[in-house]
């Protein structure tokens with residue numbers, strides 16, 4: 001500062017002292033202090049504004065209300081294995097995709113759009129919450145509504161509960177589809193009863209959850225379900241601006257032998273055009289051709305439209321965001337920078353919560369809630385642990401159990417922990433091998449206990465910064 005003002009260090013220190021700041025020449029002073037001192041010494045200070053390539057390249061201007069139009073909702077289908085997710089997606093696709101000259105053969109590109117009474121709906125057609133969570137883990141918030149499929153002859157199962165908690169964590173509305181109603185043993189009332197335990201109370205039971213009985217096999221009730229999706233979406237007033245460069249997320253991507261990198265993109269805002277230069281994560285390219293799920297070639301894709309594109313130089317990752325940009329050279333530069341940043345980030349586990357450094361994170365105001373996932377061998381202890389944990393909140397932190405279930409710790413638990421900044425506690429259960437690998441990779445803190453008291457004790461200690469280090 002002294003040299004910039006063409007003064008000596010001693011003069012600056014003296015002025016600081018006059019203002020009651022006892023600093024030596026090796027101390028660091030903040031901008032506001034420097035500004036006051038400089039003024040006093042007859043200089044004018046200006047904050048240096050550093051514009052990053054990202055800011056130069058990517059248009060992040062807010063949309064004006066008058067530019068916005070309605071966009072289709074983006075729907076994910078979740079639920080327990082074998083409850084009929086794939087059957088439902090297949091039924092909707094075959095019943096509602098308008099067959100045009102392409103011959104009506106729809107291909108799997110990861111998402112498709114249908115029209116119901118003139119209103120479009122976009123479905124992610126990779127069923128299950130794995131894809132959904134993997135995307136959320138990478139920061140992509142792409143879904144507007146979740147359809148939770150529950151088989152009427154089976155009821156709520158572990159992955160049903162996982163799906164509910166994933167949708168809740170993502171703060172998207174859940175519409176329940178009670179499937180397999182064509183089966184004689186179907187018992188929808190029992191399922192409505194079970195759902196109340198997860199704060200999903202049917203409308204005819206005095207709640208607000210839309211519950212649609214359907215059969216993915218006969219198609220009975222599916223139209224009603226789709227109308228409910230449209231209604232729910234309308235209440236959310238989903239809007240986008242088609243008149244700007246496209247921005248969205250990568251749904252799927254792979255390397256095709258003949259065509260090179262192939263990626264399915266979901267446009268979330270703006271319009272993607274054939275010929276556009278795009279950057280998706282660390283991959284750059286030009287959209288050489290675009291197709292929808294019916295194999296039709298498109299020149300433009302507006303908001304909520306999923307398209308498969310070719311022309312990327314590398315395969316992007318599912319969940320990456322993409323932007324159409326004006327300057328290809330700068331886009332390459334940004335991609336290089338992101339690659340570098342990723343390398344740096346993977347060597348440190350930023351933003352992750354662990355009991356070890358919980359206290360310092362609390363002190364720095366980084367943590368207000370301690371999110372916990374509880375897995376136990378029996379329902380009774382899972383519930384008991386949940387209740388005890390939620391009682392130990394103090395003024396600085398609140399303990400929130402975001403998922404509580406019976407069974408071994410699996411990969412889905414780790415993904416939920418990773419996206420929600422949660423720790424996992426297990427009682428008389430162990431992580432399976434995939435969970436172990438993911439937890440190590442994503443730096444998720446997992447702790448196993450045999451006694452509830454030990455767990456409470458350890459978390460309380462961590463909240464007070466009194467946890468003894470683990471060796």
Ligand code: GDP
Nearest residue numbers: 080081082083084085086087179180215216217
């Ligand atoms: P996913 O694992 O949730 O994707 O479930 P699938 O869609 O693969 O369905 C699992 C099994 O249930 C398959 O054998 C389907 O044929 C059957 N299934 C799905 N929906 C229905 C339905 O509405 N009624 C009957 N009876 N069977 C169904």
